[in-house]
Amino acid sequence: MTQTVTPELRQWIIEQSTAGCMPEAVLEAMVKAGWQPDVAEAALEQTLRDHLQKLGAGRAAAPAPVQAPAQAPAQATALEMATVRVPDIALSGSPRRLDAGDRMVDVIISVTQPRVVVLGGLLSHEECDGLIEASRPRLARSLTVQTATGGEELNPDRTSNGMFFNRGESELVKRIEARIARLVNWPVENGEGIQVLNYKVGAEYKPHYDYFDPAEPGTPTILKRGGQRVGTVVMYLNEPPRGGGTTFPDIGLEVAPVRGNAVFFSYNRPHPGTLTLHGGAPVLEGEKWVATKWMRERVFE
Structure with a gap:
């Protein structure tokens, strides 16, 4: 059976991650809900990667952020942990x-x-x-x-x-x-x-x-x-x-x-x-x- 990753599923993944759920917990919930493990893994990875790219583009266009208040938690969110910046090759536009x-x-x-x-x-x-x-x-x-x-x-x-x-x-x-x-x-x-x-x-x-x-x-x-x-x-x-x-x-x-x-x-x-x-x-x-x-x-x- 072929499973299709819908926009609703992608939005749910982002919401769970930004709410503080660890990636492993999000993946486990998807599998328990009936998603094939390989489909769930790929959907989670790609959704978080795409979301990070959008965040990066937004930061580049936005003015410098206001400094966070002293009481803000120092621990990174689950989304940040799951989508840590890594080396990558710019392939937008499919260059040869x-x-x-x-x-x-x-x-x-x-x-x-x-x-x-x-x-x-x-x-x-x-x-x-x-x-x-x-x-x-x-x-x-x-x-x-x-x-x-x-x-x-x-x-x-x-x-x-x-x-x-x-x-x-x-x-x-x-x-x-x-x-x-x-x-x-x-x-x-x-x-x-x-x-x-x-x-x-x-x-x-x-x-x-x-x-x-x-x-x-x-x-x-x-x-x-x-x-x-x-x-x-x-x-x-x-x-x-x-x-x-x-x-x-x-x-x-x-x-x-x-x-x-x-x-x-x-x-x-x-x-x-x-x-x-x-x-x-x-x-x-x-x-x-x-x-x-x-x-x-x-x-x-």
Whole structure:
């Protein structure tokens, strides 16, 4: 049975959220009322996203707001928590190409929910080669963040070698970081350093989320450096003959690793409902080189 999301339902979602109901409670009420979970989840996410955009447009056109009285509650409303501002690419009017400042970038695929955009020609071939060569002497077995302690650990789900550039450590890195910041409308200083990864035949990164699990005891320590991760850009530096794509299991999407191309995705809360589960499929022939840029809520130090 097909369920249609009506204007009345959207209005009800906004009313519940602005009244202080948590998103999880709104979703639960919809499911109990007979809505299919996937339809309810998509309706909630899209409605809140659209509402936030309208609020943002209204703020831009309105005069500066009067300061709230001292007794106003400091805690954010459920709507604000559910629709935290995240990196995004301006795609109104369905542009085929985007101005990245120093080069034009193609829009190959655009998905609304979750927000996934495949970009063509984000990097030149010379820039791809430059990142690979600069990273080679510094490669080591890739680690993952250990959310139980806030440290790092070897993870059998991630069988690659990698390294991190410091933010702005070279002209090449600065140029790429500025380009990404312009495209996704997010400050350079809110980004982690670019990470380069090398996958040999059989190497992979099993499906995972990039945000830090709030339930893990080490997460508060991790978040001190800039808050949650809210966006990711994966850039392909070469083309393995077979395998090595970036998979999004929740939406049935696999992005092929094409040299110079990239995939961007964002997530407005640390929850599986963002549908941003993704992984690096095993390399079946040759090797794969990628560069990853993660964006944080605040300045990353």
